[in-house]
Amino acid sequence: MDLIQTYSEPELVLLLQQRSQTAFSYLYDHYTGALHTVILSIVGEEELANDVLQEVFVKIWRQMGSYDASKGRLFTWMLNIARNAAIDMVRSRQFQNGKQNRELNEDVYRAAGSTEKKIEHIGLRKLVQGLKPEWRNLVELSYFEGYTQDEISKMLDIPLGTVKTRLRSGLQALRQLLQND
């Protein structure tokens, strides 16, 4: 049986919503590398990234009915699912590791400082390394570690307004880097 090589995004979405196995197979083949990179850049460990990736594909498959193309591209939707799942995994790991140490702040500071070398060379995170340090740190904390701007403001003792402005400037700069990539 011939496999159809490419689908337009609306075709792919429609087929996935009709629970097509072929479409899911195509989705997996097409996006698994990208999503794996996203997840690995957040969780840092291969084994953990595999676990998260499997759950992310199951989630994408099961939540396909709620995907709304008017709110964004399919990849953006999947990217957010992958990012959230990866951050949740990191958080629950930190929670388990930090059971003896109930001080959240301490945990948070430790996390803020702990950017493993390996992670920094993966995907979007690699690009972020090219940002000015004051922006880079905020993008790291918010996008890759999942802290809210309020948490970051307290963590770094910087006013919330300043966190917001700097983060946005950092994201703006990230777009420039992406375009030149």
Add this chain to the structure above:
Amino acid sequence: MDIQSYISSGAIESFVLGLSDAAEIAEINVLRLEHPQIEAAILAFEKSLEKQALNAPTQPVPEMKQVLMARLKTEFAQIDPAIAEGNKDKQTSLAPVVPISQSSTSSIFKYLSIAAMVLLIASAGLNFYFYQEFQSANNRYSALLIQKNSLEANMNGVQTKMLDMYQSMQMMGDPAMVKVMLPGIKGKEQNMATVYWDSRSKDVYLLPNKLPQLQSNKQYQLWAMVDGKPVDAGMISDCAGLCKLKNIPRAEAFAITLESMGGSPAPNMDQLLVLGKVG
């Protein structure tokens, strides 16, 4: 609002990367509809993110796909819509595709389910038809039952009447019966009655041969003349054959008068109809 400065504010990147709060998301969802430049900027950033991610793939463990496919096996559509659609497109250029067993099974199910549907509709129609038939048969049955009961009652009445008549005939033929003819009196000659008087029991029976039709409040009364005096011998009611009246031990004559319903203690001589002497 300055669209350019909004676009260069980082709000779009924040939104696409999932870092915006609810108010910021609501704002951008309104703005993107109003300003095509904002929509275009969102799309452009999404595409550049996607391109970057697709260009830097890292692969998970190779058995991942197999594991996933096995895990979702039961959730895939029975007939893969992608294959179904693919075959449709190819039919013009390729030899007819031999259906795989899965799709032929499901097409059998499709036919079966259509057949079941047709049968169900036909059965519903028949049910309705049979119910109508049953209703009409039931109505006719009830009507017949009523008719049968009324016929039965009629027949019982006729039978009783016939029995009465038979007994009357027997009595009339009895030699012990004294027959007294009561012809109409002068001026009322068209009237006629007959008294049958049992010489053993002294019971009196009357046969109203010919008496005028009664008004509903009137009744005929038989009188026995005993020693020249009228004695009540009973009221004549609507009876088949002979009407059994009173026991009269002796009498010289019998007469019938028209009286009010229930009779009178003394005869109304103006209304004398028939009169006949015994012997």
